Amino acid sequence: EAQVTQNPRYLITVTGKKLTVTCSQNMNHEYMSWYRQDPGLGLRQIYYSMNVEVTDKGDVPEGYKVSRKEKRNFPLILESPSPNQTSLYFCASSTGMQNNEQFFGPGTRLTVL
Amino acid sequence: KQEVTQIPAALSVPEGENLVLNCSFTDSAIYNLQWFRQDPGKGLTSLLLIQSSQREQTSGRLNASLDKSSGRSTLYIAASQPGDSATYLCAVSLSYNTDKLIFGTGTRLQVFP
Numbered sequence: 001e002a003q004v005t006q007n008p009r010y011l012i013t014v015t016g017k018k019l020t021v022t023c024s025q026n027m028n029h030e031y032m033s034w035y036r037q038d039p040g041l042g043l044r045q046i047y048y049s050m051n052v053e054v055t056d057k058g059d060v061p062e063g064y065k066v067s068r069k070e071k072r073n074f075p076l077i078l079e080s081p082s083p084n085q086t087s088l089y090f091c092a093s094s095t096g097m098q099n100n101e102q103f104f105g106p107g108t109r110l111t112v113l
Numbered sequence: 114k115q116e117v118t119q120i121p122a123a124l125s126v127p128e129g130e131n132l133v134l135n136c137s138f139t140d141s142a143i144y145n146l147q148w149f150r151q152d153p154g155k156g157l158t159s160l161l162l163i164q165s166s167q168r169e170q171t172s173g174r175l176n177a178s179l180d181k182s183s184g185r186s187t188l189y190i191a192a193s194q195p196g197d198s199a200t201y202l203c204a205v206s207l208s209y210n211t212d213k214l215i216f217g218t219g220t221r222l223q224v225f226p
Binding site: 004031035040041042043044045048050058063091092094100101102103104105106107 | 117126144145149154155156157158159160202204206212213214216217218219
């Protein structure tokens with residue numbers, strides 16, 4: 001089944017404790033990205049990657065890192081989480097070609113205390 | 114800067130009604146527009162994607178239209194059912210960065226029996 005998977009789905013952590021949210025897609029998509037969703041603000045792009053070893057900042061990149069060492073994986077890293085990073089996070093992928101329908105993962109709900 | 118607005122923010126209708134959800138965007142230089150459905154605690158499911166050269170797309174009881182020049186899209190749901198209850202999001206991709214999505218804040222729909 002074609003899908004985008006994220007782990008963990010739920011995470012409660014404390015300020016400053018490094019964490020990684022994994023994202024994997026099995027559709028051989030070139031393009032992957034991370035969004036965060038906050039009430040009243042909608043979904044905003046954090047980082048994106050157009051291919052292996054090619055990443056760039058989205059609209060709200062502060063406090064986040066990403067890497068794209070393999071085509072299928074695009075982990076989101078919070079080196080020193082803070083309470084304002086409490087949010088619902090989504091990973092997405094697409095072909096990067098003309099009919100670039102986006103496919104989203106199930107989301108990771110992160111709470112930083 | 115592209116901004117996407119969805120009206121109304123919430124809608125409650127009885128089962129069987131036909132309804133229209135609205136999406137407007139400020140910059141007509143879009144590559145495509147996508148409608149998503151989001152269920153509580155779940156990810157985003159793509160419903161319809163309209164390329165900028167198209168006027169509408171249909172899938173079952175759903176019909177989405179696009180008027181790029183006026184910066185508007187509508188999602189028409191025919192014969193609504195309780196199972197249609199969800200939040201509906203529209204998102205546009207930019208002509209110069211076709212895989213980045215700019216989201217509206219959504220319309221929360223409740224269909225009651």
